[in-house]
């Protein structure tokens with residue numbers, strides 16, 4: 001089946017993250033079974049009790065442990081779309097571009113991966129190959145995190161599909177989020193000694209966090225832009241009225257750690273700052289709740305997968321600042337590279353599209369990767 005037709009069929013199935021992805025998985029399972037792959041489904045219920053399914057299709061027997069040489073990974077969910085966007089579920093071609101929700105992020109990659117596997121002589125494969133389709137990527141890589149925890153598969157190399165305009169991306173910053181709550185004591189603002197301002201306390205802590213951010217710049221990774229871990233206090237809310245000493249103040253702290261720096265490093269630094277404030281002010285009441293702690297990922301520049309994708313595409317590997325499922329594939333043992341057709345800057349918006357030529361080229365590059373990693377009978381040393 002031509003890659004554009006596969007993409008049209010995938011786009012026609014609404015798989016916005018808050019819906020079940022069962023229908024798109026059913027479609028993908030049928031396609032993979034028709035190619036002679038073994039298919040295993042990993043269903044779960046999300047927080048809203050909606051059924052979500054991760055799927056692995058591979059060139060081995062049902063009874064085998066799924067341990068593959070190469071895994072091609074795509075997420076089946078998409079971000080929501082505006083009801084007024086008529087093409088959202090009907091792939092439409094104009095001037096060499098295919099428009100539709102998910103065309104770029106990440107159904108284009110999935111269509112290209114199916115085309116590449118369909119074109120391969122699976123009986124001739126010396127080393128196993130897998131297609132991995134996940135749920136809930138757009139809401140925090142929740143499907144991939146379940147796979148990483150349950151470990152139903154391992155892979156030596158993995159191409160994680162995301163729109164990178166066909167440039168291989170071998171490293172990415174992590175993504176972390178915490179909420180910090182300061183408590184004080186309410187009172188009439190004319191008599192500050194009667195209360196304790198949670199806002200003044202929060203301000204002291206935010207100033208320290210700003211300094212932590214400046215100190216982290218010393219731990220530089222020149223491959224990234226900006227080349228260090230960044231911090232952001234994006235929301236801050238406190239107090240009830242202008243003439244009441246604020247009883248509570250809460251703020252969010254987001255940070256994006258560079259590879260080589262543990263995601264929890266910032267938590268340790270902030271906790272030390274809180275303890276220091278508590279040493280000066282025994283009443284300093286503060287709680288820090290970590291909501292998300294996604295590690296950064298980095299695959300060495302010398303990795304065979306990086307080298308092959310560089311050679312095949314003619315572009316040198318880069319780095320990305322947005323979150324992907326590559327860290328989970330790293331947890332599953334893989335040297336992972338993020339790669340796919342389309343531009344991340346047009347993803348997540350009305351009018352998302354993938355250039356037809358990039359879509360076809362992606363299928364060719366993935367075919368080449370399958371040949372390179374899975375066709376020879378003998379494992380070559382990296």
Ligand SMILES: [Zn+2]
Nearest residue numbers: 075105106162
């Ligand atoms: Zn995506």
